[in-house]
Amino acid sequence: MPRRSVVGLQEAQMATTDPNAxxxxxxxxxxxxxxxxxxxxxxxxxxxxxxxxxxxxxxxxxxxxxxxxxxxxxxxxxxxxxxxxxxxxxxxxxxxxxxxxxxxxxxxxxxxxxxxxxxxxxxxxxxxxxxxxxxxxxxxxxxxxxxxxxxxxxxxxxxxxxxxxxxxxxxxxxxxxxxxxxxxxxxxxxxxxxxxxxxxxxxxxxxxxxxxxxxxxxxxxxxxxxxxxxxxxxxxxxxxxxxxxxxxxxxxxxxxxxxxxxRSASAALLFKNGQWKQTLILWSAFFACYMTLYFVIAWVPKLAIEAGLNPDQAIFAGVTYNLGAFIGGLALCWLLFKFDVRPLVLIMMLVGAVALVGFSAPMTVTVTLAVAFGIGFAVQGGFNGLYPLVAAAYPAQIRSTGIGWCIGVGRAGAVLGPLLGGALLGADTGLFIVFIIFTVPLVVAGILATLVKQASQDSVVGVLE
CATH class of the missing domain: 1.20.1250.20 (MFS general substrate transporter like domains)
Structure with a gap:
């Protein structure tokens, strides 16, 4: 994917007709x-x-x-x-x-x-x-x-x-x-x-x-x-x-x-003309990332308590996580104008996986909050990168359909994440093991992102869930 591709379609849209007509x-x-x-x-x-x-x-x-x-x-x-x-x-x-x-x-x-x-x-x-x-x-x-x-x-x-x-x-x-x-x-x-x-x-x-x-x-x-x-x-x-x-x-x-x-494009078009591999890769990446993202979103305060914080500090850990998510999302938007989105997603997913595992280690309150910030920055930033990725993967005729189905399949992972997390915590599974389990989808999503190919002769614009 060429650098600065995110602005390709935007530049094309700048051509306007005479505003005084x-x-x-x-x-x-x-x-x-x-x-x-x-x-x-x-x-x-x-x-x-x-x-x-x-x-x-x-x-x-x-x-x-x-x-x-x-x-x-x-x-x-x-x-x-x-x-x-x-x-x-x-x-x-x-x-x-x-x-x-x-x-x-x-x-x-x-x-x-x-x-x-x-x-x-x-x-x-x-x-x-x-x-x-x-x-x-x-x-x-x-x-x-x-x-x-x-x-x-x-x-x-x-x-x-x-x-x-x-x-x-x-x-x-x-x-x-x-x-x-x-x-x-x-x-x-x-x-x-x-x-x-x-x-x-x-x-x-x-x-x-x-x-x-x-x-x-x-x-x-x-x-x-x-x-x-x-x-x-x-x-x-x-x-x-x-x-x-x-x-x-x-x-x-x-x-x-x-x-x-x-007429809206049929979902069957996502599997024609060699698109089926691309579609399955993207669906898997969205499902995996949504799964870990919503596990973290739902359970950060509870996980912080398990990591040794008191309830008040755990609530503040949730706030810190969301601050990191906010800054990570904006940082990803800026980086998209300079770098290929695929390695960006992989790097952020890997950083997020390391931060998740680190969250289970005994740390001071300050370090725990810093790690919560890092999780939000990396996981949310990497997640946001999936949207321009899928927009670039499909030709314009089926782009909206492709994005919609990726989000739909991904939300199934978002439902599963908190359920699985609750079951693991309810069974008194060790915090380190819980985090290891949820780092796997992040790493998988990052690797899958590198396998996505850009649709030929097409531009990409950042697209929202």
Whole structure:
């Protein structure tokens, strides 16, 4: 993969038509500008991208709140690690089902209503989590939280990409993904400082209230996707498009282009023309990396306690891990402009594996926190590298399908990771053995990344989960 390949498609998208043209046809202008072309940020664009960022922060807070509260829940209900593993995986399983069953409604109803509906579902179910009185109820409610998050991940990525000027799109999408780690950090800090004066029930419900409070902001600031309006052409599509374009300082359209029936690429194409090896390699890499990543995300505070930290210090270890994940993700974005992504992924996976094994050794608190930071930096950075890798692996005609299936298969690993971790910890497996087991998928993912070939005569652009 050539250096700086990540910007290839972005440079091609910089070509725009005359911005001063009047009464233009959608086929000549709207398609390109609906992709976020332009050089300036309007207030509407800033509001749309900022809202997606805040939503992703809340997603990180809602999903990872469990890892910080696990010890309190286990103490109150006298449940073991195996049961907590099911609670962790329930939300991730919900994300997988939400992405497969609910997210496609955005292509029929619009991205905006799906996002608003999913935020309401997330907020109400998080509030209900605070009133759960047993593990079974909490598992069901966490699954519903995951449904809402899974439903909006793709739509938030699409809105962010579409409403970002082309020259800023890469960093905008990178910051969107970083919002997840920031939300997790903020949740950890809140638990660290406030849990001694409160209970885990308050934090669950409080996260739900914070999510619902964002609804009015999202309703005002979140525009509909111009691409959706142009290609699906619902009622009053032209008027809605022109209203948005006017706020962005773009010329208005006189007509909409006639669009034919849209058909998504079949998954069978991922196995034709010699693509089957590439597909199996990528699926295996995503599954393996997701498995270890979500094991770590779910169990870092608990693992820190097993490593010798007290509960307060363990919560801060989770915060430190997510800080490392945030910085690692941004560092990977910068490195992609200079180096081939494949060796980068391998190096980060190997560093992450070493850091995981090191986490099981007796260390001072300061060193333990530093190792937690290193795990987050390397594992999350390497994981983020898989997205431009898969984008480069498939030709444009099947790229979206290829990415979607990689994420879907990967999330099966994300469900398995916390379950397996909970079972191992519940069986009193030694911490060193647990970490050795989960370093294997990391190393495998890194090696598989080096085997991926770039699609011929194709460019790659960084793509979000």
């Amino acid at each position: 009047k009464g233009l046809d959608a086929s000549a202008l709207a398609s390109s500008e609906a992709q976020g072309l332009g050089v300036r940020w309007s207030r509407l664009q800033i509001g749309a991208v900022a809202t997606c960022f805040i939503l992703n922060m809340l997603d990180g807070m809602d999903i990872l709140m469990m890892s910080y509260l696990a010890q309190s829940i286990a103490t109150e209900w006298s449940v073991g690690a195996a049961a907590l593993g099911v609670v962790f995986s329930a939300a991730i399983f919900g994300m997988m089902i939400g992405a497969l069953a609910l997210a496609p409604f955005a292509d029929h109803l619009g991205r905006r209503p799906v996002i608003l509906g999913a935020v309401a579902l997330m907020g109400l179910s998080m509030i209900a989590c605070g009133f759960a009185t047993n593990v079974t109820t909490l598992i069901v409610l966490r699954f519903i939280v995951g449904l809402g998050i899974g439903a909006i991940l793709a739509s938030m990525a699409a809105i962010t990409s579409e409403y970002s000027p082309a020259r800023h799109r890469t960093i905008a999408v990178a910051l969107l993904q970083a919002g997840y780690s920031i939300g997790a950090m903020l949740a950890g800090l809140a638990v660290y400082f406030l849990l001694p004066q409160s209970t885990w029930h308050w934090f669950m419900s409080g996260a739900g209230v914070a999510t619902l409070l964002l609804l009015p902001l999202a309703y005002v600031l979140m525009p509909e996707s111009l691409e959706f309006l142009e290609k699906r052409q619902p009622r009053n599509a032209l008027a809605r498009i022109n209203r948005i374009r006017g706020k962005m300082g773009r010329p208005l359209l006189a007509t909409l282009a006639d669009v034919g029936e849209r």
